[in-house]
Amino acid sequence: MKRRPTVCVIGIWHLGAVNAVGFAEKGYQVVGLELDKKKASRLARGVPPLFEPGLEELFRKHLDGKRLRFSSDPGVVAEADYVVIAYDSPVNDRDEVDISPVVEAARLAGPFLRGTTPIVITSQLPLGSSEKIEADVRQANSGWRSGVVYTPENLRLGSAIPRFLEPDMLVLGASQSEAAAAALALYRPFKTEKLPMDLRSAEMVKHALNAFLATSITFINEIAGLSDRLGADAVAVGRALKLDKRIGKSALMLPGLGFSGGTLARDVTQLRRFAAELGHRAKLFDAVAEVNEGTFDEIVARLRAKLGPLTGKKIGVLGLTYKPGTSTVRRSPALKIMRKLDEAGATCAGYDPKASAKELASAGQSFTRAKSVRALATGADALVLVTEWPEFRDLPWAALAKLMNRPLIVDSKNFLDPFRVSGAGFDYQGFGRSLARMRAPARARSAEAA
Numbered sequence: 001m002k003r004r005p006t007v008c009v010i011g012i013w014h015l016g017a018v019n020a021v022g023f024a025e026k027g028y029q030v031v032g033l034e035l036d037k038k039k040a041s042r043l044a045r046g047v048p049p050l051f052e053p054g055l056e057e058l059f060r061k062h063l064d065g066k067r068l069r070f071s072s073d074p075g076v077v078a079e080a081d082y083v084v085i086a087y088d089s090p091v092n093d094r095d096e097v098d099i100s101p102v103v104e105a106a107r108l109a110g111p112f113l114r115g116t117t118p119i120v121i122t123s124q125l126p127l128g129s130s131e132k133i134e135a136d137v138r139q140a141n142s143g144w145r146s147g148v149v150y151t152p153e154n155l156r157l158g159s160a161i162p163r164f165l166e167p168d169m170l171v172l173g174a175s176q177s178e179a180a181a182a183a184l185a186l187y188r189p190f191k192t193e194k195l196p197m198d199l200r201s202a203e204m205v206k207h208a209l210n211a212f213l214a215t216s217i218t219f220i221n222e223i224a225g226l227s228d229r230l231g232a233d234a235v236a237v238g239r240a241l242k243l244d245k246r247i248g249k250s251a252l253m254l255p256g257l258g259f260s261g262g263t264l265a266r267d268v269t270q271l272r273r274f275a276a277e278l279g280h281r282a283k284l285f286d287a288v289a290e291v292n293e294g295t296f297d298e299i300v301a302r303l304r305a306k307l308g309p310l311t312g313k314k315i316g317v318l319g320l321t322y323k324p325g326t327s328t329v330r331r332s333p334a335l336k337i338m339r340k341l342d343e344a345g346a347t348c349a350g351y352d353p354k355a356s357a358k359e360l361a362s363a364g365q366s367f368t369r370a371k372s373v374r375a376l377a378t379g380a381d382a383l384v385l386v387t388e389w390p391e392f393r394d395l396p397w398a399a400l401a402k403l404m405n406r407p408l409i410v411d412s413k414n415f416l417d418p419f420r421v422s423g424a425g426f427d428y429q430g431f432g433r434s435l436a437r438m439r440a441p442a443r444a445r446s447a448e449a450a
Contacts, residue, residue, distance in 0.1 A: 002112075003261075004067075006028045007186070008080035010105045011087035011123070012039070012070070013049050013157050014328065019086045019122065021058035022164040024067045026189040031079065033106075041074040051327035051354055054161045077112035082120060082186050085109075086153070089124040091331060093264050099125055106133045108417070110140040115243040117181040118146040122153045124263075126270050127203040147176030147363050149183040152206035170194045173202020210267035210295075210407075211285065216252040217259050218288045221295050224255030224432025234432025235414050255432035257386065257412040258295035260322075260333035265292075274302060295431075297332070300340050302410050302429050303382055308413020311345030314405070316376040319387020320352035320360070327356045334386040337412075338367055351376040374403065382408040388415045397424030 006029045009020045020032045034040040043049070046060045055429055062068035077083055087101040102123045119137065119366065121130060132146035150173040156163045170187050172194055174180035180196055187194060197205075220238050227234035234255040242249050259265060268285050274280035300310070307313055322332040329335060329352075338348045348367040360369065370376035373392075377383065377400040385392060393416060401407035408427045411418070422428040 002405065005081040005186075006031065006079050006376035007082045007084060007377075008077050008109075009067075009084045009086055010077075010109065011085060011101065012043055013088050014052065014160070014326075015088045015122065015153055016086035017048055017050075017055060017059075018052065018155065018160045020068060021055065021062060023084070024062040024163060025058060028067070030062070030068045032068070033072070033074065033076060034070055034076070035072055037072045040070045042322055043070040050356060051202055052160050053093055053158060053325055056162065060233050074108045075112060077109045078114065079208060080114075080117055082182065083109050083113065083117055084120045085123055087123045094249070096269065097124055097126060097266050099129055100219055101125070102129075102322075103133060103136075106137050110137040110144070113141055113144050114145075115145045116144050116178065116182070117144075118149050118179040118186075120149045120151060120183060120186065122151050123265065124153070124206065125150065125292070127200055127207060127209055127274070130173070130199045130203060134175070145178060145326070146182060147174055148199065149174045149324045149368065150202040151187075152202065152209070154256070157321075157323040157328065159189050165190075167192050171202050171205045172196050173199045173205075175199050187316050207267045207271055211288070213252055214264040214268050214292065215284065215288050217264070218291045220252070220255045221258060221432070227255075227432040232433075235295065236433075245356050251383070254414060256295075256414050257299070257333055257337075257431070258292035260331060260336055261294075265289075268292075272382055296340060297334055298431075299384060299410060299412060300335050300344050303341075303346075303384075303408075304344070306427065306429070307381055307406070307410055309345070310341065313381040314379055315341055315346045315348050316370070316374070316380040316383045317348060317350040317367075318376070318383055318385040318392055320350045320355040321387050324362055324389045327354045327359075329355050329359045332387075333412075337384065337386060342367075349376055353391065359414045373400065377403045380404045381406050382414060384410045385415060386412055388413050392416070397426060401425035 001071045007023045008031050009016050010033045012020060012032045012034045018028050019347050024030045030044060034043055046063050048055045048059050067323060074087045085102055085105045089102060090098040102121060130135060130150045138144055154163050154167050154169055166250060169192055170190060172183040175198055223237055225235035238254050241247050242251050268288055272282050272285045303310060317334050317338060320329050320332060320334045322330060334350060341348050349370050350367055351370040351373055373395055407425050409421060410429045414430045418430055
């Protein structure tokens with residue numbers, strides 16, 4: 001029987017866990033390297049590091065099928081035909097990326113690498129990092145004939161596994177021909193377009209993709225700011241723009257809260273830093289950062305406009321995770337909003353069906369975590385919806401309104417049905433849409449249906 005190639009995945013948190021089960025699903029033998037022995041033991045028992053739809057099921061499937069295992073011994077790298085470094089690179093409060101886990105992983109793996117084994121890096125890296133890592137490994141292992149491959153991760157919280165198994169494309173950056181050929185062989189089971197290029201271009205692809213997405217969000221939020229003041233519905237405008245084929249249905253054209261976390265903000269920040277180092281003014285990216293930050297301040301401004309000074313006011317936040325469909329709260333917009341509300345003197349409580357208690361504790365956030373939406377609403381002066389969990393659409397709004405000091409809700413994602421929520425007695429505040437102006441077309445549609 002032909003031997004299955006072995007993939008060693010280093011860094012088993014969100015990105016690494018998805019890579020590990022994903023390569024196993026594609027038919028490879030996979031060994032996940034987690035240097036912490038206790039964490040490696042939990043992984044070996046089938047306990048994923050966090051919640052992601054389908055992740056636990058694939059863990060158990062491939063552990064039971066002997067296609068996936070975990071180890072804390074760096075020596076397992078010697079077994080690998082391919083080494084994949086998939087750390088979720090930490091990002092600080094200034095949106096600066098820390099690549100030290102990736103550098104350390106390459107340093108540990110280097111002495112054990114076989115001559116033909118490439119290092120595939122899918123972690124977030126600033127442009128120029130892959131070349132330096134490759135040079136360091138080559139210095140440590142003179143017999144290493146392969147090289148570093150950079151392929152930008154396409155992780156999307158809540159749909160990470162299908163995105164990994166069926167990506168829109170695969171960018172494969174390499175400076176060594178042997179490494180480039182190995183990367184094409186590794187990703188042969190993935191039926192999508194593969195784009196070979198040099199290392200720096202591949203790194204720039206990731207910066208450019210996230211900066212473009214950030215610019216799209218900022219653009220529609222600028223339209224939303226004008227729509228609020230001019231009486232237009234920016235949600236309707238966004239729907240129309242997505243139907244123009246020059247823009248596309250997948251475009252980020254839903255107005256609402258700006259981007260947060262260590263992805264889009266990280267790459268906008270990195271491109272601004274490159275520009276500053278080169279003495280080049282990146283005016284567009286400066287504007288993107290400024291406008292984006294303004295959407296978070298808008299939450300506080302809307303609450304003040306309705307409630308007056310926020311000192312002593314109780315604000316409930318619906319949704320704490322970075323996105324629906326995940327348990328991670330790392331750099332979530334909800335935590336950022338709560339910090340701003342705390343600075344304004346408000347008392348915050350939050351509710352989320354999946355948020356990791358461990359991550360919340362490590363975030364050092366001073367707020368109460370409510371056990372239910374009813375507990376969150378009781379005595380609250382306002383609610384702010386941040387994470388679009390599907391169950392939030394069908395909450396008993398009329399009952400919740402009666403529990404509150406003032407039934408006010410700020411829908412930061414334009415996620416809820418404004419007429420249903422306002423009909424239940426809430427003062428509904430969306431982003432970029434005037435409820436009064438929206439009522440006329442809604443009545444017209446009802447009459448037409450009748």
